Amino acid sequence: MDNINSTMNDNTFKAPFKSRTFSHNRLNITQIILYLILISGAIVAVIPFFWMISTSLMTLGETINRQWLPKIPQFSNYIEAWTEAKFDRYFMNSVVITLTTIVGLLFTSILAAYSFARIKFFGRDIIFALLVATMMIPESVTMIPNFLMVRGNIIPLPGLPEWKGSWLNQLPALTVPFMANAFSIFLLRQFFIKIPDEYWDAARLDGAGHLRFLVQIVLPMSKAPLMTVLIFAFIGSWNAFLWPLLVTTKPTWRPLMVGLYTFVTEAGPETQLLMAGAVITLIPILILYFLTQKQFTEGIATTGIKG
Amino acid sequence: MTETTLYSPNAPQKKKFRVRWLDIKENLTGYTFVLPAFIIISMFGFFPIGYAFFMSLYNWRVRKGPFIGFDNYTKALGDWSGVVLFIAGFIFLIVAYWLWTSAFNSKNSNLHLATRLFAAIMMIGCFIVISKGWGSMQEAGDKNFLASLPITLFYSIGTVPAEIALGLVLAYVLFQRINGKEFFRMIYFLPYITPAVATAVIFRTIFSPRENSLANQLVGLLGKEPMKWLFEPKPFTTAFLGINAEQLNLPELLIGPSMALVSICFFGVWTYVGYNTVIFLAGLGSISHELYEAGEIDGASKWQLFRHITLPLLSPVTFYLALIAFIGTFKAFNHLYVLRVPSAQGTVDVTSIYIFDTFYKANQYGYAAAQAIILFFIILFLTYVQNKVFGKKVFYG
Numbered sequence: 077m078d079n080i081n082s083t084m085n086d087n088t089f090k091a092p093f094k095s096r097t098f099s100h101n102r103l104n105i106t107q108i109i110l111y112l113i114l115i116s117g118a119i120v121a122v123i124p125f126f127w128m129i130s131t132s133l134m135t136l137g138e139t140i141n142r143q144w145l146p147k148i149p150q151f152s153n154y155i156e157a158w159t160e161a162k163f164d165r166y167f168m169n170s171v172v173i174t175l176t177t178i179v180g181l182l183f184t185s186i187l188a189a190y191s192f193a194r195i196k197f198f199g200r201d202i203i204f205a206l207l208v209a210t211m212m213i214p215e216s217v218t219m220i221p222n223f224l225m226v227r228g229n230i231i232p233l234p235g236l237p238e239w240k241g242s243w244l245n246q247l248p249a250l251t252v253p254f255m256a257n258a259f260s261i262f263l264l265r266q267f268f269i270k271i272p273d274e275y276w277d278a279a280r281l282d283g284a285g286h287l288r289f290l291v292q293i294v295l296p297m298s299k300a301p302l303m304t305v306l307i308f309a310f311i312g313s314w315n316a317f318l319w320p321l322l323v324t325t326k327p328t329w330r331p332l333m334v335g336l337y338t339f340v341t342e343a344g345p346e347t348q349l350l351m352a353g354a355v356i357t358l359i360p361i362l363i364l365y366f367l368t369q370k371q372f373t374e375g376i377a378t379t380g381i382k383g
Numbered sequence: 384m385t386e387t388t389l390y391s392p393n394a395p396q397k398k399k400f401r402v403r404w405l406d407i408k409e410n411l412t413g414y415t416f417v418l419p420a421f422i423i424i425s426m427f428g429f430f431p432i433g434y435a436f437f438m439s440l441y442n443w444r445v446r447k448g449p450f451i452g453f454d455n456y457t458k459a460l461g462d463w464s465g466v467v468l469f470i471a472g473f474i475f476l477i478v479a480y481w482l483w484t485s486a487f488n489s490k491n492s493n494l495h496l497a498t499r500l501f502a503a504i505m506m507i508g509c510f511i512v513i514s515k516g517w518g519s520m521q522e523a524g525d526k527n528f529l530a531s532l533p534i535t536l537f538y539s540i541g542t543v544p545a546e547i548a549l550g551l552v553l554a555y556v557l558f559q560r561i562n563g564k565e566f567f568r569m570i571y572f573l574p575y576i577t578p579a580v581a582t583a584v585i586f587r588t589i590f591s592p593r594e595n596s597l598a599n600q601l602v603g604l605l606g607k608e609p610m611k612w613l614f615e616p617k618p619f620t621t622a623f624l625g626i627n628a629e630q631l632n633l634p635e636l637l638i639g640p641s642m643a644l645v646s647i648c649f650f651g652v653w654t655y656v657g658y659n660t661v662i663f664l665a666g667l668g669s670i671s672h673e674l675y676e677a678g679e680i681d682g683a684s685k686w687q688l689f690r691h692i693t694l695p696l697l698s699p700v701t702f703y704l705a706l707i708a709f710i711g712t713f714k715a716f717n718h719l720y721v722l723r724v725p726s727a728q729g730t731v732d733v734t735s736i737y738i739f740d741t742f743y744k745a746n747q748y749g750y751a752a753a754q755a756i757i758l759f760f761i762i763l764f765l766t767y768v769q770n771k772v773f774g775k776k777v778f779y780g
Contacts, residue, residue, distance in 0.1 A: 110556050117553050118570045121657065125573070127597055128585045142595035188420035197413030203421070210428040214714045214762060216738045217755040220438065220748055221431035230434070256423035286412050315578040317717040322743065333580040337721060340584055347588055354581040365576055369569055372576070376658070377665035 132351035139347045150348070157339075157352040162327060166335035167356065173250045173331055174313040180255030181309050182302070188256070189264030190290050194276065204265075207258045215318060222253060223322055249323040250331065254313060260305045267301040268294060304375035307368055314361060332357045432759075435752040443749030455753035461524025468516030472509045473764075479505035480772060527729065528737055528754055532761070535733040537640035538719075539712040541648035542655070547704055549652065550659025551697075555689070557660070558667045568664065571657035583650065583721035587613065590646045590722075598646070614726040615642035641730035647722050654718070655711075659704050666700035667693070698777045706769055713762050734758050 131139055133149040158164055191197070192204050224230050226249040228241040235243060243249035271294060279289040295302070317333045324330040330338075339353050365372060439455050442448035460466050482502040521529050553571060557564055574582060589597040590612035599609040615622050622642035640648075670693065678688045716735045723731045732740070738758065742751035 107560075110559055110561060113552065113556050114561065114567050117549075117656075118567055120653065121570050121574055123597075124582065124585045124589060124653070125577075127589060131588065142593070142600075184420040184423060187416040191413045191416035195409055195413035195416065197410040197417075200413065203417065206429070207421070207424055210424055212710075212762070212766070213428065213432060214735070214755070214759060215716065216714070216735045217435050217752075217759050218427065218431040219739075220742055220752050220755060221434035222427050223742075224434075224748075225426065225431075252423065253427040256420040258424065258428075261420060286416070311576055315580070315717075317578075317580050318720070318739070333578055336580055336584060340587070340721065350584060351588070354584045357581045358577055361577055365573070370565075373568060373572055373661050374665075377661050 128351045128354055131348055132355050134348045136346060136348060140345075153348050153352040154356070157349045157356065160349070161335060161339040161342075161353055163332070163335060163353060163356055165327060166330055166332045169329050170314060170332040171360075173247065173329070174310060176247065176251045177254045177313040178306060178309045180251060181257070181260060182305065184256040185260035185264055185305060186290070186295070186302075189261045190268055190286070190294065192261065193265045193268035194271075195286060208262055210258050211262075219319065219322060222319075226253070226323055244323055245326045245328050247329055250320055250329060253319070254309075254316075260309065263305055264298070264301055267298055271297065300371070300375075303368065303371050307364065307372055307375060310364060311361065436756055438749050439753035439756055441749045443747075443752070445746050445748065448749070451749075455750045456757070457524075458750065459525045459528050459754055459757060461520040461522060461529070465516045465519035465523070468512055469520060470516075472513035472516060475512070476506060476509040477768065477771070479503075479509060527732070528734075528741075530729075531732050531734040531737040534640065534644065534731065535713055535735075537644060538648060538651070538715070538733055539709055541640060541645065542651035542712060543705060543708045545648075545652045546655045546659055546708055547701060549656045550663050550704070551701070553656065553660045554663030554667060555693070557664060568661060571660050573657065574654045575658040579654065579717040580721055582654065583718040586646075586650045586653075586718075587722060587724075590649070610642065611726070612646045613643050613722060614724055615646075616726065616728040616730045617642060619645040641727065643724075643727035644731045647719060647731055650718055650722060651712070651715070655708065659708075662704060663697065663700060666697050670696045702773060702777045705773070706766065709769065710762055710766060713758065713765070734761075 130145055132153055133151065134143075134146040134153075135150055138146055188207075192200060221230070226233070226243040228243065233241060233243055233248075235241065235246065235248065239246055243252075275293055276289060279293055284292070315333065316331070317337070320331045320334045321337070324334055327335075336353050336357050340350060438447075440450060440452060442451045442454075457463065479502045482498055482505070485498070517529075553567075557567055561567070591598075592609070592611040592614045593599065594609045596609075596612075598612055602608075602610060610622060618638045618640065619642045620639050623645070674692050674696075675688055678692055683691070712733075714735060715733065716739065719731060719733055719736055720739070723736065734754070735758070738751050738754045741747050741754060745751075
């Protein structure tokens with residue numbers, strides 16, 4: 077996999093037209109056109125974000141008269157959105173939900189992916205194919221039965237006595253359904269399967285079982301795919317909207333996205349607060365993105381091609 | 384386990400036992416490791432499909448009611464003979480398409496022409512049958528549900544080709560000798576990773592009907608009157624191009640999507656172009672340099688290189704992206720839910736949104752489940768068709 081990653085990096089940015097030599101000092105017309113295309117694309121991609129940030133710093137009057145930039149940046153809008161729309165609570169909820177989901181997801185997918193890649197057991201390929209098939213199912217189909225499921229209408233659910241057998245408005249409803257998915261298992265399996273058998277033979281000679289081999293040898297080798305799974309899980313969980321909207325009728329465990337949506341319906345004409353709220357929801361994702369940018373795009377490129 | 388066979392053949396009894404014990408242990412470990420993931424995916428992935436079907440057979444509003452068989456489906460689709468006509472029309476359309484393409488292979492030019500003619504007539508016939516079936520479904524069925532299907536289709540057609548074409552252009556340009564590739568790639572990717580709810584909230588203000596909203600400022604530069612964008616239920620042909628489609632008395636499908644839906648399509652394209660660019664870039668990177676060099680030696684122009692080397696070798700990527708994007712539009716929910724406003728009068732309610740409303744607002748669980756199952760079959764069918772019709776054109780090298 078290391079090889080795969082490195083060859084991909086090498087090739088991704090190597091221009092095919094080596095033989096065509098542009099003079100380095102002068103930009104010719106083709107290159108100007110190319111840059112124009114790229115820059116206009118970048119402007120279109122960024123303008124909504126620019127619009128969001130500039131609006132979030134305006135006074136109400138400025139949002140109505142619509143200038144491009146606020147005269148004096150109103151940072152108080154952020155404080156107002158943070159407290160007024162209960163974003164402090166929703167933000168913490170989202171952090172807890174996302175972290176819990178990621179821990180659970182990594183646990184189940186690492187074990188399952190290892191098993192599918194390196195242990196021979198009866199019916200393995202059929203079970204794997206079945207799991208992969210779930211990637212096709214639209215959320216519209218699963219949401220209705222799953223809603224009844226987390227309400228405890230179908231099978232009894234474990235939980236605290238005061239939950240009265242239902243997970244509605246509780247943390248497990250927002251995390252447990254996402255603690256395993258076929259995509260993560262698939263991604264890790266593709267990596268684990270390529271680890272040479274010699275490692276396993278050596279580990280077995282030293283008396284290690286599967287679990288020790290997995291923890292001590294396989295995982296330290298798999299930082300790149302684990303990181304990819306983690307990033308995808310983070311985005312999926314942080315950005316989730318439809319399911320949290322269904323299962324959080326009270327603000328107790330309501331995540332940020334649902335909070336932002338309820339704010340949209342309540343804030344009315346106060347666009348500047350709305351935009352400040354949108355900025356707040358974006359910040360963690362942007363930090364993660366800029367920190368892991370390369371991993372991110374390349375992870376998506378490799379999985380995209382193979383998936 | 385294979386090395387056990389190398390040991391002395393004098394102790395077959397012992398060997399057999401050893402192999403078995405190892406096998407059992409290996410099997411047990413395998414199952415134990417898979418178990419946590421399997422339980423969760425079964426509970427929240429598999430089980431719901433069966434259960435949704437089960438629910439769809441009952442008059443289930445919040446609580447389970449009496450068994451009603453396929454009444455929920457009849458309520459949604461209206462007339463079963465219409466459904467049969469509709470589906471048969473599509474099946475024959477595929478057959479006609481197959482005839483049309485297979486005409487290429489026949490050597491006899493008379494036969495070739497005859498097959499093509501026959502296929503063309505058949506296609507026209509199919510369209511008539513489909514529209515007849517559709518008409519009788521609409522008369523008896525759930526008008527809003529049925530209307531959500533062409534809206535979904537409009538949304539697909541309005542986003543997928545544009546996304547893919549723009550993604551390809553940007554990737555191709557980025558692949559040339561350009562400074563700051565990583566920077567551009569990072570910027571293009573931004574809309575894809577940011578939460579759809581937040582970006583949709585931004586687009587709500589950009590495409591707002593206010594005179595000085597960003598979208599209206601832009602059309603103002605083109606000398607157009609401000610428009611209502613997301614709040615405009617009229618077809619875009621009327622709102623944007625100024626054609627009065629209602630007077631032309633065209634069938635609903637030819638009039639086109641509402642201006643509100645077109646505004647949402649802009650959002651869809653804006654979000655997914657970056658994703659396609661990144662995947663196309665990886666695809667471009669996997670095409671070997673020798674091919675281009677060989678082409679250049681033969682004196683091929685840049686366009687010829689693109690047309691005869693890049694495009695065919697990228698076709699698996701293009702096909703994959705088209706498939707994912709197309710299925711994605713049928714599943715899309717979050718941004719559509721945030722971007723819809725009451726003034727759009729339901730002209731942006733795609734099927735997934737309508738199902739959500741039936742379930743969450745109208746509390747008709749059984750009926751919503753039936754609609755979801757119908758949507759699921761449509762997705763399966765479209766995936767199959769896409770594989771059959773376009774999958775063949777993919778060049779796998």
